[in-house]
Amino acid sequence: MSHIVINGDRCKACYLCIKECPKKLIRVSEKTNSLGNHVVEFCDENNECLGCAMCATRCPDLAITEVYRG
Amino acid sequence: MATQVFKVPDTFRKDFKYTFCPGCDHGVAIRLVAEVLEELGLQENAIIAAAIGCSVTIYDFLNIDALEAPHGRAIAEATGIKRARPDKFVFTYQGDGDFASIGLAESIHAALRGEKISAICINNTTYGMTGGQLGPTTMLGQVTTTSPTGRNVEYYGYPIKIAEHIALCDGTAFSARVSLDSVANIKKAKQAIKKAFEVQLKGLGFGFVEILSGCPTNWRMTPEQSHEHVRNEMSAIFKPGIYKDITAEIK
Numbered sequence: 001m002s003h004i005v006i007n008g009d010r011c012k013a014c015y016l017c018i019k020e021c022p023k024k025l026i027r028v029s030e031k032t033n034s035l036g037n038h039v040v041e042f043c044d045e046n047n048e049c050l051g052c053a054m055c056a057t058r059c060p061d062l063a064i065t066e067v068y069r070g
Numbered sequence: 071m072a073t074q075v076f077k078v079p080d081t082f083r084k085d086f087k088y089t090f091c092p093g094c095d096h097g098v099a100i101r102l103v104a105e106v107l108e109e110l111g112l113q114e115n116a117i118i119a120a121a122i123g124c125s126v127t128i129y130d131f132l133n134i135d136a137l138e139a140p141h142g143r144a145i146a147e148a149t150g151i152k153r154a155r156p157d158k159f160v161f162t163y164q165g166d167g168d169f170a171s172i173g174l175a176e177s178i179h180a181a182l183r184g185e186k187i188s189a190i191c192i193n194n195t196t197y198g199m200t201g202g203q204l205g206p207t208t209m210l211g212q213v214t215t216t217s218p219t220g221r222n223v224e225y226y227g228y229p230i231k232i233a234e235h236i237a238l239c240d241g242t243a244f245s246a247r248v249s250l251d252s253v254a255n256i257k258k259a260k261q262a263i264k265k266a267f268e269v270q271l272k273g274l275g276f277g278f279v280e281i282l283s284g285c286p287t288n289w290r291m292t293p294e295q296s297h298e299h300v301r302n303e304m305s306a307i308f309k310p311g312i313y314k315d316i317t318a319e320i321k
Contacts, residue, residue: 001072002072016294016297037092058253058256060096061090061092062082062101067075067077068073069073
Protein backbone atom coordinates (compact mmCIF):
# COMPACT_ATOMS: atom_id res chain seq x y z
CA MET A 1 0.00 0.00 0.00
CA SER A 2 1.48 3.33 -1.08
CA HIS A 3 1.93 5.85 1.68
CA ILE A 4 4.16 8.63 2.99
CA VAL A 5 5.73 9.28 6.39
CA ILE A 6 5.69 12.84 7.74
CA ASN A 7 8.05 14.21 10.39
CA GLY A 8 5.82 16.95 11.80
CA ASP A 9 8.66 18.56 13.76
CA ARG A 10 10.32 19.68 10.54
CA CYS A 11 7.18 21.11 8.93
CA LYS A 12 7.33 24.88 8.48
CA ALA A 13 3.77 25.17 7.16
CA CYS A 14 4.62 26.32 3.62
CA TYR A 15 1.96 23.84 2.42
CA LEU A 16 3.64 23.34 -0.97
CA CYS A 17 3.01 19.59 -0.66
CA ILE A 18 -0.76 20.13 -0.48
CA LYS A 19 -0.74 21.82 -3.90
CA GLU A 20 1.64 19.23 -5.33
CA CYS A 21 -0.32 16.06 -4.45
CA PRO A 22 -2.25 14.92 -7.55
CA LYS A 23 -4.82 13.12 -5.37
CA LYS A 24 -5.11 15.85 -2.72
CA LEU A 25 -4.37 13.48 0.13
CA ILE A 26 -2.39 15.94 2.27
CA ARG A 27 -4.16 18.51 4.43
CA VAL A 28 -3.53 20.94 7.25
CA SER A 29 -4.08 19.33 10.66
CA GLU A 30 -5.09 20.77 14.01
CA LYS A 31 -1.79 19.67 15.56
CA THR A 32 0.99 22.19 16.12
CA ASN A 33 4.70 21.43 16.41
CA SER A 34 7.49 23.03 18.45
CA LEU A 35 7.68 25.89 15.94
CA GLY A 36 3.98 26.65 16.48
CA ASN A 37 3.07 25.64 12.93
CA HIS A 38 -0.05 23.73 12.00
CA VAL A 39 1.64 20.68 10.47
CA VAL A 40 0.34 18.75 7.47
CA GLU A 41 -1.13 15.28 7.78
CA PHE A 42 -1.59 12.43 5.32
CA CYS A 43 -5.18 11.25 4.96
CA ASP A 44 -5.76 8.35 2.57
CA GLU A 45 -8.90 6.43 3.50
CA ASN A 46 -9.47 4.89 0.06
CA ASN A 47 -5.85 3.90 -0.63
CA GLU A 48 -5.56 6.44 -3.44
CA CYS A 49 -1.90 7.33 -2.90
CA LEU A 50 0.17 6.65 -6.03
CA GLY A 51 3.54 6.78 -4.31
CA CYS A 52 4.68 9.34 -6.88
CA ALA A 53 6.87 11.11 -4.28
CA MET A 54 6.07 14.52 -5.76
CA CYS A 55 5.25 15.83 -2.28
CA ALA A 56 8.59 14.65 -0.92
CA THR A 57 10.46 16.05 -3.93
CA ARG A 58 8.81 19.43 -3.43
CA CYS A 59 9.03 19.64 0.38
CA PRO A 60 11.82 22.15 1.06
CA ASP A 61 12.32 21.01 4.65
CA LEU A 62 12.46 17.23 4.19
CA ALA A 63 9.46 16.88 6.49
CA ILE A 64 8.19 14.06 4.24
CA THR A 65 10.90 11.60 5.14
CA GLU A 66 9.79 8.40 3.43
CA VAL A 67 7.59 7.42 0.49
CA TYR A 68 6.50 3.86 -0.28
CA ARG A 69 4.96 2.64 -3.52
CA GLY A 70 3.10 -0.55 -4.23
CA MET B 71 5.01 -5.37 -0.43
CA ALA B 72 5.58 -1.66 -0.76
CA THR B 73 8.95 -0.52 -2.04
CA GLN B 74 10.60 2.60 -0.73
CA VAL B 75 10.86 5.24 -3.46
CA PHE B 76 12.04 8.16 -1.37
CA LYS B 77 14.11 8.55 1.76
CA VAL B 78 16.13 11.27 3.42
CA PRO B 79 19.72 10.78 2.16
CA ASP B 80 22.06 9.22 4.72
CA THR B 81 24.49 12.09 4.13
CA PHE B 82 22.32 14.27 6.36
CA ARG B 83 23.16 14.54 10.04
CA LYS B 84 20.85 12.72 12.40
CA ASP B 85 17.94 14.84 13.64
CA PHE B 86 18.92 17.85 11.56
CA LYS B 87 16.45 20.66 11.16
CA TYR B 88 16.74 23.24 8.40
CA THR B 89 17.03 26.80 9.66
CA PHE B 90 15.76 28.33 6.41
CA CYS B 91 12.56 30.36 6.07
CA PRO B 92 9.38 28.45 5.15
CA GLY B 93 9.27 27.67 1.43
CA CYS B 94 12.97 28.42 0.84
CA ASP B 95 14.42 26.38 -2.03
CA HIS B 96 17.81 26.05 -0.34
CA GLY B 97 16.38 22.97 1.36
CA VAL B 98 15.66 21.31 -1.97
CA ALA B 99 19.06 22.28 -3.41
CA ILE B 100 20.94 20.83 -0.43
CA ARG B 101 18.91 17.63 -0.67
CA LEU B 102 19.78 17.31 -4.37
CA VAL B 103 23.47 17.78 -3.56
CA ALA B 104 23.24 15.09 -0.87
CA GLU B 105 21.44 12.70 -3.22
CA VAL B 106 24.02 13.18 -5.99
CA LEU B 107 26.92 12.72 -3.56
CA GLU B 108 25.32 9.49 -2.41
CA GLU B 109 24.70 8.23 -5.95
CA LEU B 110 28.32 8.90 -6.90
CA GLY B 111 29.58 7.42 -3.61
CA LEU B 112 31.41 10.59 -2.61
CA GLN B 113 30.26 11.16 0.99
CA GLU B 114 33.53 9.95 2.51
CA ASN B 115 35.75 11.72 0.00
CA ALA B 116 34.07 15.10 -0.42
CA ILE B 117 35.07 18.48 1.03
CA ILE B 118 32.73 21.48 0.95
CA ALA B 119 34.08 25.00 0.72
CA ALA B 120 31.26 26.90 2.38
CA ALA B 121 30.55 30.51 1.50
CA ILE B 122 28.82 33.36 3.33
CA GLY B 123 25.09 33.88 3.25
CA CYS B 124 22.16 31.53 3.78
CA SER B 125 24.14 28.90 1.85
CA VAL B 126 26.79 28.66 4.58
CA THR B 127 24.55 26.56 6.80
CA ILE B 128 25.02 23.55 4.48
CA TYR B 129 27.67 22.15 6.85
CA ASP B 130 25.18 22.16 9.72
CA PHE B 131 23.03 19.65 7.85
CA LEU B 132 25.41 17.41 5.89
CA ASN B 133 27.81 14.98 7.49
CA ILE B 134 30.66 16.01 5.21
CA ASP B 135 33.98 17.74 5.87
CA ALA B 136 33.66 21.46 5.32
CA LEU B 137 35.77 24.58 5.53
CA GLU B 138 34.41 28.08 5.96
CA ALA B 139 35.75 30.74 3.60
CA PRO B 140 35.73 34.54 3.90
CA HIS B 141 32.99 36.23 1.92
CA GLY B 142 33.31 35.43 -1.78
CA ARG B 143 36.47 33.36 -1.43
CA ALA B 144 34.97 29.87 -1.36
CA ILE B 145 36.18 29.18 -4.90
CA ALA B 146 39.72 30.37 -4.03
CA GLU B 147 39.67 28.13 -0.98
CA ALA B 148 38.35 25.19 -2.98
CA THR B 149 41.19 25.73 -5.49
CA GLY B 150 43.71 25.44 -2.67
CA ILE B 151 42.11 22.33 -1.22
CA LYS B 152 41.94 20.63 -4.63
CA ARG B 153 45.56 21.47 -5.49
CA ALA B 154 46.79 20.21 -2.13
CA ARG B 155 44.61 17.11 -2.18
CA PRO B 156 43.83 16.19 -5.82
CA ASP B 157 42.39 12.86 -4.65
CA LYS B 158 39.52 14.62 -2.85
CA PHE B 159 36.24 15.71 -4.36
CA VAL B 160 35.91 19.47 -3.73
CA PHE B 161 32.88 21.63 -4.35
CA THR B 162 31.46 24.98 -3.26
CA TYR B 163 27.89 25.85 -2.39
CA GLN B 164 27.33 29.58 -2.73
CA GLY B 165 24.72 32.24 -3.19
CA ASP B 166 24.64 34.72 -6.04
CA GLY B 167 25.94 37.59 -3.90
CA ASP B 168 28.90 35.49 -2.86
CA PHE B 169 29.68 33.95 -6.24
CA ALA B 170 28.88 36.81 -8.60
CA SER B 171 29.49 39.98 -6.61
CA ILE B 172 32.16 39.77 -3.95
CA GLY B 173 33.72 36.61 -5.34
CA LEU B 174 33.30 37.31 -9.07
CA ALA B 175 37.05 37.64 -9.70
CA GLU B 176 37.78 34.34 -7.95
CA SER B 177 34.91 32.59 -9.72
CA ILE B 178 35.73 33.73 -13.24
CA HIS B 179 39.46 33.08 -12.84
CA ALA B 180 38.89 29.60 -11.43
CA ALA B 181 36.79 28.89 -14.53
CA LEU B 182 39.48 30.38 -16.78
CA ARG B 183 42.19 28.30 -15.12
CA GLY B 184 39.99 25.23 -15.52
CA GLU B 185 40.26 24.30 -11.85
CA LYS B 186 38.98 20.79 -11.34
CA ILE B 187 36.35 21.77 -8.80
CA SER B 188 32.57 22.07 -8.91
CA ALA B 189 30.53 25.10 -7.93
CA ILE B 190 26.85 25.42 -7.17
CA CYS B 191 25.39 28.90 -7.10
CA ILE B 192 21.90 29.65 -5.80
CA ASN B 193 20.42 32.62 -7.64
CA ASN B 194 17.52 34.28 -5.82
CA THR B 195 18.14 37.80 -7.21
CA THR B 196 18.80 39.27 -3.77
CA TYR B 197 21.06 39.17 -0.72
CA GLY B 198 18.89 36.85 1.34
CA MET B 199 20.57 36.59 4.73
CA THR B 200 21.19 40.29 5.28
CA GLY B 201 17.63 41.37 4.53
CA GLY B 202 16.98 41.44 0.79
CA GLN B 203 19.33 44.13 -0.55
CA LEU B 204 20.02 44.70 -4.23
CA GLY B 205 22.43 42.07 -5.49
CA PRO B 206 24.32 41.48 -8.73
CA THR B 207 21.46 39.40 -10.15
CA THR B 208 18.57 41.66 -9.08
CA MET B 209 16.28 42.05 -12.08
CA LEU B 210 15.43 45.40 -13.67
CA GLY B 211 12.45 46.93 -11.89
CA GLN B 212 12.74 44.64 -8.88
CA VAL B 213 12.08 46.36 -5.57
CA THR B 214 14.58 45.55 -2.81
CA THR B 215 15.39 47.23 0.49
CA THR B 216 18.22 49.20 -1.17
CA SER B 217 16.34 49.91 -4.41
CA PRO B 218 12.92 50.96 -3.06
CA THR B 219 11.78 52.31 -6.42
CA GLY B 220 12.99 49.26 -8.32
CA ARG B 221 16.28 48.59 -10.10
CA ASN B 222 16.80 51.12 -12.86
CA VAL B 223 19.52 50.94 -15.48
CA GLU B 224 20.83 54.50 -15.11
CA TYR B 225 21.69 54.10 -11.47
CA TYR B 226 22.26 50.38 -10.87
CA GLY B 227 23.10 48.92 -14.27
CA TYR B 228 22.16 45.48 -15.51
CA PRO B 229 21.98 42.10 -13.71
CA ILE B 230 24.70 39.53 -14.42
CA LYS B 231 23.87 36.27 -16.18
CA ILE B 232 26.28 33.99 -14.42
CA ALA B 233 25.87 30.70 -16.31
CA GLU B 234 26.51 32.40 -19.67
CA HIS B 235 29.62 34.17 -18.37
CA ILE B 236 31.06 30.99 -16.90
CA ALA B 237 30.30 29.13 -20.16
CA LEU B 238 32.44 31.65 -22.06
CA CYS B 239 35.53 30.68 -20.04
CA ASP B 240 37.72 28.16 -21.85
CA GLY B 241 38.48 26.17 -18.71
CA THR B 242 34.83 25.43 -18.02
CA ALA B 243 33.76 21.84 -18.68
CA PHE B 244 30.10 22.21 -17.74
CA SER B 245 27.89 25.23 -17.15
CA ALA B 246 24.13 25.09 -16.77
CA ARG B 247 21.25 27.01 -15.31
CA VAL B 248 18.38 25.13 -13.73
CA SER B 249 15.29 26.07 -11.78
CA LEU B 250 13.51 24.65 -8.74
CA ASP B 251 10.03 25.96 -9.50
CA SER B 252 8.41 22.59 -10.26
CA VAL B 253 8.97 18.89 -9.57
CA ALA B 254 10.00 18.28 -13.20
CA ASN B 255 12.59 21.05 -13.00
CA ILE B 256 13.87 19.74 -9.66
CA LYS B 257 14.63 16.45 -11.42
CA LYS B 258 16.44 18.31 -14.22
CA ALA B 259 18.39 20.25 -11.60
CA LYS B 260 19.58 17.00 -10.09
CA GLN B 261 20.85 15.80 -13.48
CA ALA B 262 22.74 19.05 -13.96
CA ILE B 263 24.36 18.84 -10.50
CA LYS B 264 25.37 15.26 -11.27
CA LYS B 265 26.97 16.35 -14.54
CA ALA B 266 28.87 19.18 -12.83
CA PHE B 267 30.20 16.70 -10.27
CA GLU B 268 31.10 14.10 -12.90
CA VAL B 269 33.28 16.50 -14.93
CA GLN B 270 35.40 16.98 -11.83
CA LEU B 271 35.68 13.23 -11.29
CA LYS B 272 36.78 12.83 -14.92
CA GLY B 273 39.28 15.70 -14.51
CA LEU B 274 37.82 17.67 -17.42
CA GLY B 275 37.65 21.09 -15.78
CA PHE B 276 35.40 23.48 -13.94
CA GLY B 277 31.80 22.35 -13.35
CA PHE B 278 29.15 24.96 -12.63
CA VAL B 279 25.40 24.97 -11.96
CA GLU B 280 23.33 28.08 -11.34
CA ILE B 281 20.07 27.28 -9.57
CA LEU B 282 17.11 29.67 -9.78
CA SER B 283 15.52 29.60 -6.38
CA GLY B 284 12.71 31.37 -4.60
CA CYS B 285 13.20 33.69 -1.62
CA PRO B 286 9.63 34.15 -0.31
CA THR B 287 10.65 36.20 2.74
CA ASN B 288 12.62 38.88 0.92
CA TRP B 289 10.34 38.93 -2.09
CA ARG B 290 7.36 39.41 0.29
CA MET B 291 5.55 36.48 -1.32
CA THR B 292 4.00 33.19 -0.31
CA PRO B 293 6.08 30.09 -1.18
CA GLU B 294 3.73 29.33 -4.04
CA GLN B 295 3.85 32.86 -5.44
CA SER B 296 7.64 32.75 -5.27
CA HIS B 297 7.68 29.67 -7.51
CA GLU B 298 5.36 31.39 -9.97
CA HIS B 299 7.70 34.38 -9.95
CA VAL B 300 10.65 32.08 -10.73
CA ARG B 301 8.68 30.38 -13.51
CA ASN B 302 7.21 33.46 -15.19
CA GLU B 303 9.58 36.33 -14.55
CA MET B 304 13.00 35.03 -13.52
CA SER B 305 13.10 32.24 -16.12
CA ALA B 306 12.33 34.79 -18.86
CA ILE B 307 15.50 36.75 -18.04
CA PHE B 308 17.71 33.98 -16.67
CA LYS B 309 16.89 31.29 -19.22
CA PRO B 310 17.38 27.74 -17.91
CA GLY B 311 19.50 25.47 -20.07
CA ILE B 312 22.90 23.90 -20.56
CA TYR B 313 25.33 26.55 -21.80
CA LYS B 314 28.46 24.45 -22.05
CA ASP B 315 29.05 20.72 -21.85
CA ILE B 316 32.36 19.46 -23.21
CA THR B 317 31.41 15.86 -22.46
CA ALA B 318 28.85 16.17 -25.28
CA GLU B 319 31.55 17.56 -27.59
CA ILE B 320 33.94 14.70 -26.73
CA LYS B 321 31.27 12.16 -27.68
